[in-house]
Amino acid sequence: MNIGAAAKASGLSAKMIRHYESIGLLPAGVRADNGYRRYTARDLDTLRFVRHARELGFPLETIRDLLSLWQDQQRSSADVKRLALEQVAELDRRIADLTRMRDAIAALALRCHGDARPECPILNELQAPGHEPKGCSH
Amino acid sequence: MNIGAAAKASGLSAKMIRHYESIGLLPAGVRADNGYRRYTARDLDTLRFVRHARELGFPLETIRDLLSLWQDQQRSSADVKRLALEQVAELDRRIADLTRMRDAIAALALRCHGDARPECPILNELQAPGHEPKGCSH
DNA sequence: GCTTGACCTTCCCATGATGGCAAGGATGAA
């Protein structure tokens, strides 16, 4: 199986597979006589594992550790769980950041007339934050 | 006022200020005889505006538009509001993505014993998603 | 005057994960 078929079967792009190999996330594997990379069904399992981990947002460096644990029959599930909970914490941080931004902008947009006039609380706030408090009395 | 003082006063780094200038987000401005960039109080307002927009997660390309509207006395607040709502929508997309990932990992972690044994629902799921449904009957 | 340290300049490189493109080789079918 060449890289194109492996890409299609795994859901990764050929580019990604080559990249993962180049950074040592995937082993270099065997080549056909013509220099083409060859993939076995076992390799496909690994590619799919990587894809699923990517879909959960794990960074490649963490996937490196996950792969290593996956292939280690002596692993302790505590190590896996720790990586998972760290990822949850990281995602929570990013979600909190984005949510804070989102709510701040949405609150400003609510107060903006959005008509043809130039007066705009959004620009006012960007210019001088806090000068137009949310609960102003007019 | 040199770039260091402008950076400190605006909350941006000197690196960022030079970068914003290099991509045309900020005007090139005047230089002192020694080649140093000089910043006025007016320039500081612009730098702060950019910083506040960055804190709300606006990409630099959008900030370019926001700056242009800010300085345009003929603007319509509708244009500003549109940019703001587009940013809210973008943030909502990203929050939804991250939340989906977060919940998926958290659900797996809940089912993982996290002890010294190798058995691990997290790795099982990465290997073959859906083979261990959340509501399994044991 | 000289040294020292803090500041400034430009330029290049790195991040993280991916896509795009180019130049060239391999394969297979019409």
Added chain:
DNA sequence: TTCATCCTTGCCATCATGGGAAGGTCAAGC
């Protein structure tokens, strides 16, 4: 033979930022 499709490697781009080198400038202290 030609053409399409696949493969190879390598470089560049993204986005926003930091790091660091190499060198110029300035002000204070000796």
